[in-house]
Amino acid sequence: MSTVASSASVPTAVSRGLLGCECCGLVSEVVAAADSASCPRCGFALRARKPQSLQRTAAYLLAAAVLYLPANTLPIMATASTLTGRESHTILGGIIELWHTGSWDLAFIVFIASIAVPILKIAALTLLAFTARRKSRWRQAERATLYRVLETVGHWSMLDVFVVVLLVGMVRFGAVASVEPGPGLLAFGGVVVLTMLASASFDPRLIWPEPATDD
Amino acid sequence: MHAVTRRVLAGLGLVDRRSAVRAHPELVACEECDAVYRRPSLSAGAVARCARCGSTLGRGHLLAVDGQLALSSGALVVFVLANVSDIVTLNLRGVHAQVTLWESVWFTWLSGQEVVALLAGATAFAFPLAVILLRLYVLTPLAAGRRARGFVPAMRALRWMTRWSMVEVFLFGALVAIVKIGGLASVIPGVGIFSFGMLTLLLAANQAAGLHGIWQHAAKLPS
Numbered sequence: 553m554s555t556v557a558s559s560a561s562v563p564t565a566v567s568r569g570l571l572g573c574e575c576c577g578l579v580s581e582v583v584a585a586a587d588s589a590s591c592p593r594c595g596f597a598l599r600a601r602k603p604q605s606l607q608r609t610a611a612y613l614l615a616a617a618v619l620y621l622p623a624n625t626l627p628i629m630a631t632a633s634t635l636t637g638r639e640s641h642t643i644l645g646g647i648i649e650l651w652h653t654g655s656w657d658l659a660f661i662v663f664i665a666s667i668a669v670p671i672l673k674i675a676a677l678t679l680l681a682f683t684a685r686r687k688s689r690w691r692q693a694e695r696a697t698l699y700r701v702l703e704t705v706g707h708w709s710m711l712d713v714f715v716v717v718l719l720v721g722m723v724r725f726g727a728v729a730s731v732e733p734g735p736g737l738l739a740f741g742g743v744v745v746l747t748m749l750a751s752a753s754f755d756p757r758l759i760w761p762e763p764a765t766d767d
Numbered sequence: 768m769h770a771v772t773r774r775v776l777a778g779l780g781l782v783d784r785r786s787a788v789r790a791h792p793e794l795v796a797c798e799e800c801d802a803v804y805r806r807p808s809l810s811a812g813a814v815a816r817c818a819r820c821g822s823t824l825g826r827g828h829l830l831a832v833d834g835q836l837a838l839s840s841g842a843l844v845v846f847v848l849a850n851v852s853d854i855v856t857l858n859l860r861g862v863h864a865q866v867t868l869w870e871s872v873w874f875t876w877l878s879g880q881e882v883v884a885l886l887a888g889a890t891a892f893a894f895p896l897a898v899i900l901l902r903l904y905v906l907t908p909l910a911a912g913r914r915a916r917g918f919v920p921a922m923r924a925l926r927w928m929t930r931w932s933m934v935e936v937f938l939f940g941a942l943v944a945i946v947k948i949g950g951l952a953s954v955i956p957g958v959g960i961f962s963f964g965m966l967t968l969l970l971a972a973n974q975a976a977g978l979h980g981i982w983q984h985a986a987k988l989p990s
Contacts, residue, residue, distance in 0.1 A: 590788075
């Protein structure tokens with residue numbers, strides 16, 4: 553079996569006729585191959601790579617990129633009060649407001665979670681999917697780390713959704729002061745969910761193509 | 768058997784079209800790059816990482832099953848407390864208002880953003896609750912040396928729902944909301960927000976170990 557011993561010094565499960573279960577982690581050996589295989593411990597489908605990983609990642613990414621525009625241009629909430637009248641707030645507007653009221657630390661955190669993370673996530677996953685499609689061997693270890701970071705920070709973008717939902721619940725003083733969610737919030741929530749689905753669809757094992765197979 | 772013969776027999780339902788597989792519990796494959804290793808036996812607190820891509824291959828568990836069960840039970844108590852208590856009390860020129868997570872979700876629903884309300888309710892309430900209950904369901908019989916009925920589907924649901932449980936993000940969102948509202952009304956933090964802080968810690972401790980340890984533990988037991 554060591555006919556493909558090339559630059560890849562690390563033995564992989566696939567190269568040894570083994571499959572690691574994505575669900576429970578058990579390694580299985582395919583003794584007699586047929587149409588499909590499932591894990592003897594948990595019944596999850598055994599496969600070397602997630603099927604149509606790159607197509608699904610690209611589809612979710614495209615949808616997220618389309619929604620990113622309304623998420624940032626439409627108001628995520630509207631405030632009404634007897635003092636200031638009715639005002640609409642976008643994500644960026646809310647950050648600037650936090651900055652001006654002196655909470656520059658929170659402004660920074662909300663900027664990271666709401667503006668930087670979604671756009672960096674879309675850009676980084678596009679890069680990962682593109683290089684994986686080309687079976688690139690460029691900076692594989694760094695790309696693997698990048699994917700792990702994306703998986704860890706991805707759901708933090710939901711921050712602004714929770715902030716608005718809580719403000720809607722908190723500020724209920726009738727005509728004196730009230731907060732309503734805006735249509736931008738729906739688009740923003742959509743971006744967060746779609747980028748999370750994109751990242752879950754991407755199979756990080758595609759960063760490490762097998763030398764001999766054309767999988 | 769010849770592939771074509773096999774396919775014909777499979778079509779007639781005479782042979783299973785699923786591959787025959789043999790389990791190798793002594794091996795571990797990296798989930799992120801497929802490198803395969805002999806499964807190391809790890810002392811408590813030790814972490815094994817993949818030599819090629821650096822992802823975590825396994826951890827030596829600090830807590831045995833009964834310890835994890837205790838954490839989950841604690842998380843359930845704190846979860847109830849966090850959801851029945853007020854997150855904050857607001858005071859605007861003598862008018863008081865309290866708010867819980869549920870009221871926030873409900874008023875978001877009423878204001879016409881039903882999908883956002885569902886999203887927030889699912890990620891801050893439903894999935895965290897499901898994660899805690901599923902852990903209790905799986906771990907309680909395991910601590911007594913048995914596998915729960917429906918262990919496999921419960922573990923699969925647990926794996927999926929853990930991903931979408933966002934208590935820690937909700938906690939941070941509450942802190943940002945409190946700061947934002949500070950200019951309008953005086954805010955008194957309630958029991959709810961401290962409970963959410965506690966819940967974040969308990970869930971993080973619970974999830975640090977991952978689920979593979981539970982799979983391995985259960986594999987040694989009769990179903």
